[in-house]
Each structure stands twice: as structure tokens, then as C-alpha cells.
Amino acid sequence: MECRSQQIQLNPNNKQATLMSQHAGYARVAYNFGLSSFKQGLEADEWRTYVDIKREFNAVKYDKFDWCKELSQNASKNALHNLGDAVTRWKKGQNSFPVYKKRSDRISYQADNGTGTVEVYKKRINLPKIGWVRMREQLRYKGTISKVVVSKRNNRWFVSVLIDCDISNFKHQPPLFDDKQPLGVDVGINTLATCSNGDTYDNPRPLKRYERKLARANRSLSRKVYLSKNWHKAKAVLSGVHYRIGCIREDAHHQASIRIVRKASAIGIETLHISGLLKNRKLAKALSDSALSGFLTLLKYKADRRGIPITEADQFFASSKTCSRCGEKKKDLTLSDRTYHCSECGLDIDRDFNAAINLCPA
Template identity: 40%
Template structure:
């Protein structure tokens, strides 16, 4: 869409640095892109949703133009630039997030999400594509080992959202609308952010899987 790109290739030594950073669990989602067990939070910027009106307007404008005419090519070029802008905004957030996590974490724990299966849900497909959770997990899988860390995937059926990370009791009745986790165990009484609780459970399960 009317741009030139320059690609430069540089050979770098394939040396993996020693990583003595702390372990961290990550709960990924649509409301908040990533919630880390150390308190860090990354909001979902939703670039597609924010620019969807403009995208639809340009698509309608393109449909009204005479194909291969001067104005058709102009509108098509505008549409291409907008798609590129959306992709760049999304990629920028994902690369910054994953680079920071890889550089500051020795062991990174995530859920082994079946993203392709989730995208087939028509109600969630656009939001999932906008968040690009699959790309986020792929980048972590690539960057964490290069930074000397270890990436551990917790089973997708592990009930990270339902368990209390303090006492281990389970709330099977927890609904998606409940954003605050309230432990059902009267002897515990933990109350906290749902995603943060899940991130603690994810790192605890990962450490159990890795062993001493």
C-alpha cells in the first residue's frame, strides 16, 4: 500500500545468556490481554475495534467506486494503509509485552490454549483475532528461551480461574461475569482480581510440573 521496506540481515552469535530472574505466571484474556502473577498488567488495546467504523466506511466507499478507476485505486490504497496501521498497533503491543516478560522472567508459565478452536466461536472470533492471543503465545515461545528462560505450558483443562491460589479450594460455579474472585472457604476468605488469582495458580502448577 504505497510503501518501501528495507530489510537488513545481521549474523549474531547464538549465545544463550544465564537468566536468574524470578518466575512468573501469565493469564491471557480478552478483557485484559495479560495479567502477571507479579502484579504487572497489560490492557488489550483492541486496535481493530477502535478503527472498525473507519474500516467499514472505507469498505462501503470502495464498493461504490468503479472498479479499476482512479478513485477506486485511491480508496483501495487508503484501506490498505488502515489495515497496515491496525496490524502495526497490534504487533507493537505484542512485541513490547513479550520482550519485557522474556527479559525479566526466568521461568514463564502460560496456559496451553487451543486458540484455533476458540476462534471458531462466532461470538468471540473477532475479539480473539483482534487480541492475537496465538501470536502472543508464539512470541513468548520464541523469545523466552532466547533470553535464557524457560517457558512452561500448563494444560488447557487446568481450572486456573476456579481455584483459590491461597488455599486450593475450588469454585466450580464461578461465572465469566465475575471479575472478582471470592474464595468459598470461610477459613481462607481470599478476595482478589480474578485474572491475578488465575496467574498465581498457573505459576504454581508450572512449578509443580517442573519439580524441584
């Protein structure tokens, strides 16, 4: 058994969207109630468990929050359960002490924790007390639903579904390529990925493309009265631009990584030492725009899931400076040299392609 999760955008009607907001509000209220009770417990030198707090909350909820009768009690129950986890982790020193949730925080609630109250049928999902909500796409995996979280991001609703599934009967096996071979992958700013089989994947650099839009949105926000109605509008515009940028980047990373993984029998990559490169101010912006380490993480994860071995070259391995034909090392290669010319054997080759060949696992 293995876990898979999928996030799908929802197309709720107005009534459903309002209900989801209410559920998220209910989850927040329950969480904050629980946290304040837990803090009182700490002051009185007693450790209140999830069960204690749930009992306390259930005893008062219909008096204190009578509006919650119309809502699914899963929202509050799971919020308290998550609080219980958070304080346990805090006790073990794994994270900091939980803080109260604010209205302005990310809006979300957990609709189910594997109790079977959520049903999925084709492109629809049945959420407790909300009913059948349309989804943008179907669930990719077959299995038992073990967790369902509904959240709102940039005015869009999403559902994140965690499924316990048997991977042997996956519906969507990746198509197998006959020409699977060991691949070296060089990542960079100009080209996101250059592979040793000659494939290249472009880097969309969305931040650069949206630079002016972003600056305008930032300027507009700074001119509004803080927390006024227009300030909130400007803030929504700004977060919309950021959302768009994130989507473009994420999409490019997913497309490139899956294509590489499908063609590879083994993958060789370099170890990025970004923190050193970020000190170069000219490069810093372009580097953070391309989010290369995020891309490599994704590539590693996808290769791992398919059992493709991935080797990381030593941090000091000069993949760009070494000639891929004769092994000669060049000392004076600068970042602006786009072609590699070997003075020993006379090889003329694209710089990134040369590095990719060097990174290719034997």
C-alpha cells in the same frame, strides 16, 4: 553462529524508490520466465535445475529485456534461485506448485544473498545499482550480512537484513533485572497479559478502535467501479487502515512480551484452545482482535532466545477456576465474573491475577 534478522523502514528519494520498483519488476519477470521454462521442461519430461534455467535466462535477457542492463543482476539471479528452492520443496511435497507472480502481488526483490554486494554504514545501506539509501534506524546486530530483501508495504519501503552473528558479542544485551523470578502469565481480552508479580499489560484492541474507519473505507471501496482509478485509491485507503491496525497490535505485543521476558527466570502460560472459543460469536471478534495466540508465540520465541524455560499448562488445567490460595475448584465461574471469591478460604482476588498465580511455575 546464529542468524538474526531485522526489518528496517527505508527513506529513499524518488529516484531510488523508482529504481527499487524496477528491480522488483525485474525479479518478477525473471521468476515468471523461469517458471514457464520449468513447466516446459516438465512437459518434455526433463527436470530443469536452477543452473539450467539461469543459463537459459542469461542467454536471452539482454535481447528480451534490454532495460535490465541498468539494473542489478542480483534481482533476477536470486529470483531464479528462489524459484529453484520452491520447485525442490514442491518435489518433496513440502509446498504447492509455484504460481506466476502478478503485478498486484507484494512488491519485493532480493538484493543480495551473502555475496557482499550490500554494505551498511550507520543509518544508511548501499544497495547495488541504487546507492546509499537512508534507513530509519541502525542495524542492531554485528556480523556478516547473508541476505537482503527489499519490499514495499502500504506505500512504504522496507529492507529486511539477515545477519550471521556471534551472539556472545551482542551490542544490545537486554538489561538485567535483579528481581528476576518465575512468572505465571494469564492472557486475556480485557488485559493482554496479567503476571503473577502483579504487572498488567493493556490490550489496545485496535480493530475496535478503528471499526468505524474500517467500515467507511470498506463501504467507499464497494461503491467504486472495480479496477478503476478511484477503486485503486479507495483500496489504498483501506489497506492503510489495516496496516495501522496491524502496527498497533504488533507494537503492544512486542512491548509486553519483552518486558515480561526481562523480568522472568521461568515462565508459565496456559494452552489456548482458541478454536473452541471462536465458536462463541460474542467473543470471536474480540478474540481475533487481540490475536492472543500470536502474542504467546512471540513470548515463547523471546523466552527461548534468552534461555528462559517456558512451561505450558495442560489444556484442561482450570487456571481461572482454581483458588490460588487453597486449591479449591469453583464450578460456577462465568466469564463475566471479574473477581474470584473463594467460598472455602474467603480469598477475594482479581480473576486474571488468580489465574496468573496458578500458572506460575514452581
